[in-house]
Amino acid sequence: MRPESETMTRVYDLWVVAKPAEDVPGEWVAHCLEFDVVTQGRNARHAFEMASEAVAMVISDDLKASRDPSLRRAPKSFWDELYAMIPRAKAIDPTNRETVLETVKASEVHALFGQMQVAFRAIPENYGEEELNVPALWCSGGAATDAAAFP
């Protein structure tokens, strides 16, 4: 256990958009807009987890290089797409969030997006540790948006 003085924890609230990868069947692509970090995973939940890990890596490397990670911000077009989705999206019931993330099929939605919290704990001689939390999640497009298709 490290003394509190050796670690610094900062929580980032990040917009992450996850979509089925059209060119790689079965994969989901996750895009963190604040840092313009794109990654992918085997399902929606894995894509969010991968985004958390990737974000922690780039933040750590930027801080080590005395670079401001916020300069990586995604281009305006991606934010415009998010802002266009928000009014039409359906909030996922928090009690079903884990189930949706693990079971949602690519054919059911256009995108899932959420405000992901990454608690980044900087540790000397290491790039840090991250914890994933998705406190709010919405889906956009597809049949599942209009029906109670999610369990």
Add this chain to the structure above:
Amino acid sequence: MSMRLRDLVKCAKAAGATVEEPTRGSHWKVTVASKSYTIPCHNGIKTEVSDIYINGLCRCF
């Protein structure tokens, strides 16, 4: 158009980037002039990365 991780790594190295395998987690790291970006590798060297990812990588550098 998607691309295999091994081919992406070859391209990055040919372009002068430094590519590091993960010491933990599921991402390789590509670095150019001290600026880094991550490469998903959850299916190993055969991981097929989407063109959306490749666009993101190109925006970074």
